[in-house]
Amino acid sequence: MATAKCSAPTTGARFTATELPDYYAPWMNVAANLPHLIEGHQLRREVAKMPLLSTQYLRGHRQLRLARLALGFITMGYVWQGGGRQTVKILPRALAVPYCTISELLDLPPILVYADCVLANWKKRDPCGYVENLDILFSFPGGDSNKGFFLVSLLVEAAAAAGIKAIPIIVNAILHHGLCSLETALQDVALSICKMREAFKLIHVWERPCNCFLLHVFGTSWKDNFLMPEGLVYEGVWDSPKQFFGGSAAQSSTLQCFDVLLGIQHSAAQGFSAEYLGCMRDYMPAAHRAFIQTLASGPSLRQFVLATGDAGLHAAFNKCVSALADLRSYHIQIATKYITIPAGRCRAEQQQLGGCVHKGTSVLSERGTGGTGFMRFLKAIRDTTRKAQLTEQEATVPTH
Numbered sequence: 001m002a003t004a005k006c007s008a009p010t011t012g013a014r015f016t017a018t019e020l021p022d023y024y025a026p027w028m029n030v031a032a033n034l035p036h037l038i039e040g041h042q043l044r045r046e047v048a049k050m051p052l053l054s055t056q057y058l059r060g061h062r063q064l065r066l067a068r069l070a071l072g073f074i075t076m077g078y079v080w081q082g083g084g085r086q087t088v089k090i091l092p093r094a095l096a097v098p099y100c101t102i103s104e105l106l107d108l109p110p111i112l113v114y115a116d117c118v119l120a121n122w123k124k125r126d127p128c129g130y131v132e133n134l135d136i137l138f139s140f141p142g143g144d145s146n147k148g149f150f151l152v153s154l155l156v157e158a159a160a161a162a163g164i165k166a167i168p169i170i171v172n173a174i175l176h177h178g179l180c181s182l183e184t185a186l187q188d189v190a191l192s193i194c195k196m197r198e199a200f201k202l203i204h205v206w207e208r209p210c211n212c213f214l215l216h217v218f219g220t221s222w223k224d225n226f227l228m229p230e231g232l233v234y235e236g237v238w239d240s241p242k243q244f245f246g247g248s249a250a251q252s253s254t255l256q257c258f259d260v261l262l263g264i265q266h267s268a269a270q271g272f273s274a275e276y277l278g279c280m281r282d283y284m285p286a287a288h289r290a291f292i293q294t295l296a297s298g299p300s301l302r303q304f305v306l307a308t309g310d311a312g313l314h315a316a317f318n319k320c321v322s323a324l325a326d327l328r329s330y331h332i333q334i335a336t337k338y339i340t341i342p343a344g345r346c347r348a349e350q351q352q353l354g355g356c357v358h359k360g361t362s363v364l365s366e367r368g369t370g371g372t373g374f375m376r377f378l379k380a381i382r383d384t385t386r387k388a389q390l391t392e393q394e395a396t397v398p399t400h
């Protein structure tokens with residue numbers, strides 16, 4: 001694995017917060033001991049002892065993100081401490097009140113999302129080091145499996161950064177008819193997507209295709225979930241139960257940005273894909289959501305490239321599309337290895353033992369996608385992506 005050198009002294013401003021004022025020790029201590037507390041079935045008892053703390057001593061965006069991360073992990077552990085068994089209906093006041101207050105300030109739903117456990121859940125042990133110095137702040141039972149899932153996702157995000165940075169250059173190039181800079185920026189996007197796929201491969205180094213707590217439970221929502229048909233009551237906040245989707249990398253803004261940039265519309269393939277991906281935007285940080293919306297309301301890259309009739313631009317555009325489709329194909333392989341196969345094995349084991357299939361297993365293989373089956377969902381999205389290639393025919397038909 002290559003080691004990047006630190007080219008400039010860091011101020012720490014680009015890093016996540018890793019500590020909160022001492023006042024918040026009751027949250028931080030519980031969150032830091034989560035694997036142990038969950039495995040020993042002690043977490044609910046610990047939460048019952050937690051005091052109701054004020055959020056007024058949290059300073060700035062990073063501390064708010066860290067506090068939300070800690071409370072999100074504790075909440076997930078609290079609800080799913082017993083796996084799919086013994087679910088709870090009420091989130092106690094000491095958790096619910098500060099969690100909802102902070103979530104409202106950050107404009108995020110009060111449930112652990114991808115932006116928490118991947119984007120805010122890391123630190124560098126050595127500020128000058130790279131991958132081997134990355135570590136996560138909080139974890140569920142499952143040891144290195146957890147770490148691998150979160151850190152590999154983080155590295156996929158980091159690989160996307162160059163492509164996202166090229167987007168404003170692309171929009172400017174369209175507005176000012178800068179064909180050369182447009183082609184270069186499109187090549188940057190394609191390269192960045194290829195690097196996302198390379199980063200994804202690291203999952204095999206870290207992750208074991210096991211029935212770990214993370215894959216069973218992290219993404220398990222209290223929305224449209226028969227284990228919690230009414231949702232969850234946030235005590236002291238709302239009187240009626242609320243339903244929210246659980247965490248998923250589908251909440252990453254990276255692929256949605258590239259879809260919008262390239263004019264890829266999933267509604268054309270299957271209605272539910274577009275609906276689910278649209279919902280996922282509500283689970284992204286507000287700034288990411290706003291960026292995607294602004295991009296969607298800007299000039300159409302696809303139409304512009306077609307109108308120029310420029311062969312180099314066509315090729316660069318198509319390279320982006322095929323890189324994105326290839327990334328999605330690779331993602332399907334990962335989902336097969338880490339979800340479909342373990343879920344099938346688990347189901348078979350349960351049947352062999354003569355019992356009925358544990359409900360959690362079915363939730364796992366249907367998660368997120370409104371019960372439509374995530375494989376069909378992922379394949380439909382990949383196929384729509386592939387079809388977004390500019391064809392020879394389109395290129396020869398004048399668009400104006």
Ligand code: HEM
Pocket residue numbers: 149152153156157200203207219247248249250251252254255256328331334335338339367368369374377378381382
């Ligand atoms: C072990 C690793 C992973 C597994 C098992 C996995 C599995 C899944 C599953 C089951 C879905 C269906 C929707 C849902 O259930 O919410 C999904 C969707 C999605 N995942 Fe992953 N995922 C993994 C890692 C990642 C990573 C690292 C990324 C990239 C940042 C990613 C990006 C997406 C996206 C964008 C979607 C929405 C569908 C799409 O736009 O193609 N996933 N994933």
